[in-house]
Amino acid sequence: MKILLIEDEIKLAGYIRMALEQAGYVVDHESDGTIGLQTAMVNQYDLILLDLMLPSQNGFDILSNLRSFDNYVPVIIISALGTTEQVIKGLDAGANDYLKKPFEMEELLARVRVLQRQHTPKSLSKLKVEDLEIDLLSRVVKRGEKTIALSNREFLLLEMLMINPDKIITKAQILDKVWNMSFDPGSNVIEVHLYQVRKKINDGFEHQHIQTVINRGYILKTSKSAE
Known part of the structure; x- marks a missing residue:
């Protein structure tokens, strides 16, 4: 929120x-x-x-x-x-x-x-993509049986990716939505936060949900699209 x-x-x-x-x-x-x-x-x-x-x-x-x-x-x-x-x-x-x-x-x-x-309809209070689930009200993040702790910005980043599964989200879109900043090609603030989110969500699992698309942005990739 x-x-x-x-x-x-x-x-x-x-x-x-x-x-x-x-x-x-x-x-x-x-x-x-x-x-x-x-x-x-x-x-x-x-x-x-x-x-x-x-x-x-x-x-x-x-x-x-x-x-x-x-x-x-x-x-x-x-x-x-x-x-x-x-x-x-x-x-x-x-x-x-x-x-x-x-x-x-x-x-x-x-x-x-x-x-x-x-103002959060019950049907929209949770987001689920395969084995990954976040509760927008309680702010609990789970992948399978594993509960994952995220910072505030990391949570917003994951929420944005989960709302748009299998779609590339650009750095400019993330800066505008999560930081209210215009695109700055010299800033690495997104890379730092996405590295942490990717590590927390992907580590220990065969399928790597969060991936970097070189020179384009980031994506939450479903296992079906990876086939």
Whole structure:
């Protein structure tokens, strides 16, 4: 699950980001309202955590702009503005939830999990390709009877490959989806992460699911296509 945090309190943002990443989520952070809106519009997120009192553009306007452009990514407002009128205004503007500051981090994580369950159809909560299976909610990865531990980025990489079995995924596609970065031919960030994923998924098994396609990208190859 990929989350965008739009929060201008840098110290608080650091705590929230650390808690979310420890819980297994991938988090991008913006501290400016206008930049946060631009980031939300050009990238794909599963959830946005949105402060209201932001420089450049407040959270109410960000939310209104998102919805006016038919961007219905789930949004949890996190704000010190906690009157009944403000909560109603935020929910009526299109927020899915409203959490008043200060809050316990465990409560925020619980609310994130609720939205994740609500917006992940049961039929799509697991991906399975032959003997390889990942649970998108519990973040458990198994190959056969072997449970495999992956980092947050590694999990997103594997998810992307499993959604597209037997299809070549380019470096540019991976950078855009997993890192929100433009293609940089000089960067080896993908090679480093894919090496780890490939090693964890392939080691100990005859069929090598994850393969490199030289000068093109990466592929999750089924045993049937390898015949």
